[in-house]
Amino acid sequence: MPSFFRLRSALLLTATCYLLTAVVDSVEQATTCDSHHLNVHHLNCEQGVISVQQALYGRSSSQVCSEGRPPQQLANTQCARPDTVDDLKKRCNGKKTCVTNTDAFRNPDPCVGTFKYLQTNFTCVPAITVVACESSLAYLFCDEGLEISVLGADYGRRDRTTCTFRRPPGQIQNDDCRRPTEIVSTRCNGKNNCTIRASNRVFGDPCAGTYKYLEVAYVCQYPECHPPSHYEPVVTCFAESTARGKGEGKGVLLATCLLFTAVDSAKQVTTCDTKHWQVHRLSCDHGVLKVQQALFGRSSSLVCAKGKPQQALANTKCARKNTKEDLEASCNGKKSCEVSVADFRTPDPCVGTSKYLQTNFTCVSAMTVVACEGSVAHLYCESGRFISITSASYGRSDQTTCVLKRDSYSIKNVDCLHRATNYVAKSCNRKHSCSIAASNDVFGDPCHGTYKYLAISYWCELK
Template identity: 50%
Template structure:
């Protein structure tokens, strides 16, 4: 079984051993400012992936070209590495437009390179970005979005959009015709109206709640918000209520982040003191619907999952009463499916067809109801032929809990990739090589490639997935239990 299988016993052990340190390290990191991340992709035909464990992406700099003779220089002749003053104009603008305000963003190196800034020089794409503090939620169409704050705090929406602006979000096993339109997204001001000032809020995600910006496209709701104490809601947030919420990534949205950094940091650390946050997603019946689980901080640990029906109210709109009658309907094995698919990831998507192995109650309208927690850990993904950078604060060292190389879904590292190279999602091997290379170091760079990890599935485009924490030297937690 993969290192990613987080059992209850392991969670309890890990919480006892380093909860205080994880929280202290995280809040220490936040108190110093916003951490800078870097992604380098060597092969322009591959996927360049940015992601934030906490908050949303804000691109700082981006380079397509070459700035030194070492980066991505393995196996290349000196003649292709000599020009170290090679850069294409406008690269940062492209990355900002595509990625700012998102939790995860994938682009293809093929989006760059025209015109070629330096013919005959081997180029790479390098992006430096920060993760601005915010809670980020993505909910696929025909699901319910649950926004929640700690006791005594209230929701303040910074931005919400409904539609589609990429080929990867909420796409698991969706027909190509329903995800090809990525210029389909508009502000969803109704979220601010419904949720601002409340401790928790539930929003139905479909075109009856929001105006349909693109009929025939499978859409999703994307929300960025913070939790604040009622007396400290910033004026900027109040302006958003009256003017409508800006799109995540817009200048107005980014400005709001800078206006209340201190408050955001306090809210983030306050929220983290609960250690493990409980989340819930309900996706209504329909074999083509997608359930999306995500963690703003840490990794997913599924606690409970039900496919069936336990009440007459959930997912009942427009459904005949006879299809709601059986409230003791559940399919066996649903929890196991969710655990194997999602545990250890920061985001997980699955089509409801995955759990439709049998019909537990014919003639009854069913739904998938998943409860999960977000377990404290740093999580990074590096697409094949990119460099994974693990980084801790000064004085701290890396401790790797688990790493896998391969592919276990059809959404990660897929942008502009052929269907034939991403269809095998049962191809992932645990590896100890990341721990061997990085444990005990303050920072570590490792290449996600077959030459380092071997090839678990020839012909499949793969990625490296790592979960790690930062510890002070001498305080080493127990190893991940073997299964």
Template identity: 50%
Template sequence: MRHLRLSTTMLLAATCSLMTAVVSTEKAITCGSDGNVQRLSCDTGVISVQTALYGRADAVTCSEGRPPAELANTQCSLAGTVDVLKLRCDGKRECELNINVFTSNPCNGIYKYLETTYTCLPALHLDACEGSLAQLQCDLGQVIFVYGADYGRRDQTTCIYQRPPNQVQNIYCSSPTSKVADSCNGKSSCTIAVSNSVFGDPCVGTYKYLDLAYTCDYPGTNLGPAYIRQRRFSIQPNSLQVCLIKPAYLSHCAPQTTSSKTMLCFRLSITLLLAATCSLMTAGKLSEVSLENVVTCGSDGSVQRLSCDTGVISVQTALYGRANSVTCSEGRPPVQLANTLCSQAGTVDVLKKRCDGKRECEFNINILYTSDPCKRIYKYLESTYTCLPANHIVACEGSSVQLQCEQGKVIVLYGADYGRSDQTTCIYQRPLDQIQQTSCLSPTRKVFDSCNGKNSCNITASNSVFGDPCVGTYKYLAVAYTCSCGSKYHDFGCLLQQPK
């Protein structure tokens, strides 16, 4: 007999967390003018499109500056829109499409928009370059279910090492394929050759890759996106019967009853319960956020790069100058290392302004050359930062996005920027001259002012809201935020917070 001793509070929290772990729904709205681009993305998992409307369902959405006659028909929708979105986006981590793909006009004279709702399903993601083998593998007893697969090319960053530029320029040739699902679904492992002989050649002369997403589950379950969305937890061997008295303030975890206390009985896998409990424990004060440290020697305009695999950057400290005689000392004469009490004031503020709230941040060290804290001393930039858990949203110009928290929590903004900093975001079928300027992404407080402290908030990415940091460039809004109980409660305490 194994005994697991947990506090009632912790066990309630873990159980409730498992019950309420429903996949949330995201929404993107793109106004239908000038070939605007809609972007769907998942920080983790893959896209599963739920609904899509191209037309008009109300007189408010995308109505700014439009005459009433262009908003009059609110029962206008193009048939098959959801099928187009599902074909292009299901099973991908990121998906962009130009609104011009809808060539049919469901209502002449009406200003239309594309409104899409989608969820992010947990998945394993795999990219395999042309000429290689892609191996899908599940744990013992589980089988493969393929969400989606594409063969071709849709960016200039994947599978490009030492390839000629002419072989990676065509980024509009990626095509969905069912061959991976046909070969691998229901198997515990599967190997696919990534080649034109298997998938055909959607773009002759372009070096291609296979992009696929799949999940693993136990045979006999109703595998598929609907099953994944509906599942709360799996019943496995060695399970634990949990029977608890549910206080009234946890009534959101199960249907309401007339009594103030309800007996809750669940059969949970011990492994799963331990994992949930540990997850909740490590999300609180018991775990410390790790610190990353980056040092960049201050010569030849060197570039410092901060990045987070998950979450967003929060700069903790930054020193531009010299604090010891060892760092960045190679090949330097002693006289250039002598002053070890040299630091430029305000360095941390510069970095926080540029990097806080972003997943990646690059900048040339020359931005700190505006003053010299110690002449003739060879200086360096040393930064420490953490990666904070966050929701990250990108909205292409002309689109609206919704920042949303679960009931009882409010939005806390980490940062927001409007403009453009790369040639890979919000580019689908946009003219080259509209995406070449990559140094015009500017921080903005407007999202903070509009959304901080609210449970949900809608934001439109447009010049009329944020101004135009680079005229003629097609821009996007990048937002990072988290959901919190507010200053009165820790996040873990949200679950146990009793409404007043």
């Protein structure tokens, strides 16, 4: 390649990255006054993940958090606790939501007698997120010619909804069990693909008795771009998934580095089948799931290949029948969906081949209705539109929906789900409005003694 073209390519790539980061990376600020021990500092990204830019615990202004305070507590505006920004980066980078307490920053006190506050400037950057339930494998993968750059990783549990598939309540109660880790970035940065097990043996056990999961946020970037340092993501030259670089000029023109719709509109989750307890998890931050393609088998010799003999990778035309249909029935119309890989092993589509479950899905806008047992679900579309059911289920799959004044026994069974899509679709499709009772008389009783609910997702389509 002539030196002139190489320079022009570099300038174009840099200019494109700069323009995109300037447009998308608007800086957000969160400020929490340190008035008592229960002050919660909350950072959140509706799209993308958190990238902490600056953080202060102390005081740099006499005006911030000053109400009701005597002047002597506001006078020192050169007060800053060391390492605050580093601590916030480790806690929050790569997450969609981060909650911490000002109590964690009080020792050592940077300025005794001064009233302090915690203030964080952060941006929301695009990323691919992977969640692997404990004992499962997290599989990170980039298109050919791109490499992984990890933005953040966390092992533990921070909610009661992720990785709860067939788990007893006692194993998911502790939702304040988190351990930021650099192990994933150390093992995976700079590689085209990477597999890492979510286990105590790899990360240690931050909370014994709790069923944990590994959460990773990463980007795929061109090798020419400088990867971000640990927990300090810099939006420079992240790659849009269709920029394959076919032809030098075309590769440069397609290297627009950031295309944010690709992150939320088309997703892929891959779970290697290692014969251990493997959970395949799909989720949407916005909208609901719509499965596009699904494979249990093998279509590539590179995916989930680590540690496998060549003969176990040779058959790349291995596919279990009805995998897409089964995932559509389990997941379509839901905001999140967890299935066991073991449910797809029989019949074995290719004995002797190392297999994986891979799902391509989109997150689409839909209306959701939940009716607790004994209530009625009402579906309605505006004039000129009609109902189109995407999914419906009757039973219970969590311990957070329809729990008001219910005893623990009646909501304990979260593995109780009756697929009701066909019945609801026959009753409601192409109607302007529709009402269905959430009751055992209509759907049968999938789990006696459990308080159930009817969950429906639907679109309003033009006639």
